[in-house]
Every structure is written in C-alpha cells, then in structure tokens.
Amino acid sequence: MQLHFHKTELHLKETFSIAYGNYDKRDALVVKLSHLGKDGYGECVSINYYGINLEDFVLKLKEIQPRIENQKIIHPKEFFAFLEQFQLHHFLLSALDCAYWDLFGKLENKNFSGINQLENKTLAESSITISIAEIDEQIRKIENSSWNKFKVKCNGFNLKNTEKLLNLNRNIALDANASFTKEDCLFIQETSGFQKLMYIEQPLEIGNFGILKNGNSVNWMADEDCQDLTFLEKLKPYYSSINIKLMKCGGLTPALEMITEAKKLGYKIMLGCMTESSIGISAGCAIAGLLDFADLDGANLISNDYATGSFVDNGKIILSEKPGLGIALL
Numbered sequence: 610m611q612l613h614f615h616k617t618e619l620h621l622k623e624t625f626s627i628a629y630g631n632y633d634k635r636d637a638l639v640v641k642l643s644h645l646g647k648d649g650y651g652e653c654v655s656i657n658y659y660g661i662n663l664e665d666f667v668l669k670l671k672e673i674q675p676r677i678e679n680q681k682i683i684h685p686k687e688f689f690a691f692l693e694q695f696q697l698h699h700f701l702l703s704a705l706d707c708a709y710w711d712l713f714g715k716l717e718n719k720n721f722s723g724i725n726q727l728e729n730k731t732l733a734e735s736s737i738t739i740s741i742a743e744i745d746e747q748i749r750k751i752e753n754s755s756w757n758k759f760k761v762k763c764n765g766f767n768l769k770n771t772e773k774l775l776n777l778n779r780n781i782a783l784d785a786n787a788s789f790t791k792e793d794c795l796f797i798q799e800t801s802g803f804q805k806l807m808y809i810e811q812p813l814e815i816g817n818f819g820i821l822k823n824g825n826s827v828n829w830m831a832d833e834d835c836q837d838l839t840f841l842e843k844l845k846p847y848y849s850s851i852n853i854k855l856m857k858c859g860g861l862t863p864a865l866e867m868i869t870e871a872k873k874l875g876y877k878i879m880l881g882c883m884t885e886s887s888i889g890i891s892a893g894c895a896i897a898g899l900l901d902f903a904d905l906d907g908a909n910l911i912s913n914d915y916a917t918g919s920f921v922d923n924g925k926i927i928l929s930e931k932p933g934l935g936i937a938l939l
Contacts, residue, residue: 610643610644610678610680610681610682610712611642611643611644611678612640612641612642612643612674612677612678613640613641613643614638614639614640614641614667615638615639616636616637616638616639616663616667617636617637617638617639617915618634618635618636618637618913619634619635619636619637619654619884619885619886619911619913620633620634620911620912620913621633621634621635621884621910621911621912622910622911622912623740624740625738625884625910626740626741626742626762627740627741627762627764627784629657629658629786629787630657630658632884635654635655635656635883635884636654636655636663637652637653637654637655637663637885637886638653638654638655638663638666638667638701639651639652639704639915640652640653640670640704640705640708641708642677642705642708642709642711642712643712644682644712644716645716647712647715647716647933648711648712648715649707649708649709649710649711649712649713649714649715649933649934649936650707650708650711650888650916650934650936650938651704651705651706651707651708651709651711651860651888651889651892652704652707652885652886652888652889653666653700653701653703653704653856653889654700654883654884654885654889656700656883661698661700665698666698666700666701669695669697669698669701670701673695676695677705682713682716684713685706685709685710685713685724685861685862686862688706688709688713689706689709689860689862689863692705692706699836699837699856699857699858699859699860700856700857702859702860703855703856703858703859703860703861704856704860705860706859706860706861706862706863707855707860707861707888707889707892710724710860710862710892710933710934711892711933711934711935711936712933713933714932714933715932715933717932718932719932720895720928720929720930720931720932720933720934720935721861721895721896721933721934722895722898722928727895727896727898727899728898729897729898729928730898731898732897732898732900732903732925732926732928733879733880733897733898733902733903733926734757734903734924734925734926735756735758735904735905735906735921735924735925735926736756736758736759736760736780736782736807736902736903736906736924737754737756737758737759737760737906737909737924738759738760738762738904738906738910739751739759739760739761740762741762741763741764744769744770744773744774747761747774748773748774748777751774751777751779751781752777756923756924757779757780757923757924758780758807758924759779759780759781759782760782760784760810761774761781761782761783761784762784762786763783763784763785763786763788763789764786764788765785765788765789765790765793766785766788766789766790766793766796766797766812771783772802775802775805775806780807781805781806781807782806782807782808782809782810782830782902783806783808783809783810784809784810784811784832785809785810785811785812785813786810786811787811787812787813787814787815787833789812789813790813791813791817791820793812794812794813794820794821797809797812797827798821798822798825798827801826803826803827804826804828806827806828807828807902808828808829808830808850808877808879808902809827809828809829809830810830810831810832810852811830811831811832811833811834811852812829815833815834816834818831818834818844818847818848819847821847821848822846822847823846823847823848823849824849828849828850828877829847829848829849829850830848830849830851830852830877830879831844831847831848831850831851831852832851832852832854832881834848835848835851835852835853836857836858837857837858837859837863837867838858838866838867838870841867841870841871841874841876842874845874845875845876848876849875849876849877850876850877850878850879850901850902851876851878851879852879852880852881852904853867853868853871853878853879853880853881854880854881854882854883855880855889855892855893856883856889860892861892861895861896864880864896865896865899868896868899868900877901877902878900878901878902879900879901879902879903879904880893880896880897880900880902880903880904880905881904881905882904882905882906882907883907884907884910884911885907885908886907886908886914886915886916887908887916887917887918887919887920887936888916888918888936889907889908890905890907890908890918890919890920890921891916891918891920891929891934891935891936893905894918894919894920894921894926894927894929895919895928895934897926897928903926905921905926906921908920908921914939915938915939916936916937916938916939917935917937917939918931918934918935918936918937919934919935
C-alpha cells in the first residue's frame, strides 16, 4: 500500500461568517492510499478554533509513512485499530480512516453500504448554512433558496430576529457557535414557541451546558461539547441531539460506533461537516441512512471542488453507487 498526501486550498463562494470569525478559504490536506491500481481518498481541513496545524499533520504522516505502507490490506475496522497506536489527532485520523474505507471498497468492488449492510431506504435531508449577516439578508437568502432546511448562524441570541425566522414557516435551525448566554438559554427553555426550531446547536461555550435541560421542548444539540463516544453518557441530561462530525470523532469507523451508542441513549443524531470538498462530503453521505438530521453542505459552499462522489442537490443526498466511497479526483 502506498501513502500520498498534499496540501491545497478550498475557496468559499462568498465570505463565510460565524461567531468564531470570518473566512473565505480553508487549507486542506488530501490523503491518498493506493494498492493494486486503486486509490482511496480522505481529507481534513484547518480549523482555527480547533487549533489545527496541517504542517504538524504532514510531519506526522512522513514519520508513520513506512509503517502504513508496510501494512497489509485488512478490514477497515482492523486498520483503524492499527492506526490507534500512533495517537493521531482526530482530524488526521479521520482522513486516513476514510481514505482506507474508500480504498478497501474499491479493492473489494463493494460500496460502503454493501460492506456495512446499510439499507439506505431513507436518507436524511441536508440543511444549507446561512452565515451571519443582517437578518433581512439572511431571510432573503432563505426565501430565494431551493433548499428546504436551513441552519442559520447566530452571534448571540436576538429574540426579534428569531421571531422573524420562525414567521417564515420554514425548516429553521439555529447554530449559536457558543455565542448565547445562560440567561438566553433559560429564557428559551421557559418560553413557548422555540420548539418550532429543528434544533439549537451549541448554544453555550464548551463545558457550560449545566443549565440546559434535555426533555424540554427545545431540541438542544451538542457540537463542540460532544467530541467523541466518551462524551455521550454525561451529556444526556442536557442535550437531546448531537452533531457528529467525521473529523471531530476520528472518521467513519468511530462514527458508526458513536451512532450505535447514541441511539441506545435516545439521542437524535446529525452528521455535520466543516468546509470540505466532495472527498469529505462523500464520506459523510455514506452514513446518511442512519441520521435524523444532516448538515452536509460543505462542498456546495466552495468554488473549487476537486473531487466527485456522493453529493447534495438542494438538500437531497445522492449516493454514489461506485465502489468504496465513490470518490475520484477531478
């Protein structure tokens, strides 16, 4: 097996604004695993509020490259166990795990659903993200969109703006990116009407979830508060939904395990994304049949997608039927 990797840039179609800051591009690291003429692809991106340094990832890949290239082809779950010895950052671990699932499926001539016996009878519909702007601009984007579900970014809670969004009678969720106060959350929990929102994501700064109540009419969703499997039990009294991201938890292998455990605990599950090309989005789409919500619009927001595979068309997830994750570089 051969390992190749290179850094590149993802360019946003327009400046993207969230509570953590504004950006118009993201640095990305593309990983390729090759064997017997087949290529598998994975990807991770640089996110400042996660403290990601892709140069560190490149150095780590160079360090472990001989060990990876000497590894025989085994089942992806066994390969993930092999990778765990290197104590990789979850973002880099995800890129390697997804690349291997793609490669393994192509070698077996089976897609991800076939390997994992996923039925995919009903796929979650993805939302499109509306970045921070004046409320009239956000409403204009929603009204002019052909998508059905919208995740509206907030920088602080604004009651009048939220009421305007609710009056649209569209499928609206709020993503606070930790910008709400405890007083905001208590007001939301004690006031009727907010149950019309699909969910409110990561309302408070990480670790400050103690005043939230699961079982309340509000669907609180944990994002940064829920990094991996180990967080599920302790968050249950406070959150009714979780946002799993492949880079956050370490790839498709841990995401499958996380979904199984989250369902046992009664969580609603969303698979989210970051700014990703069709490499990362194809990996996410592969488990869309297991989700209650999806936020897989990353490739729709960039202007220089460099891959093909599964994709999202106005919210509808279109799964590639090709082997592996169906990913090919353009």
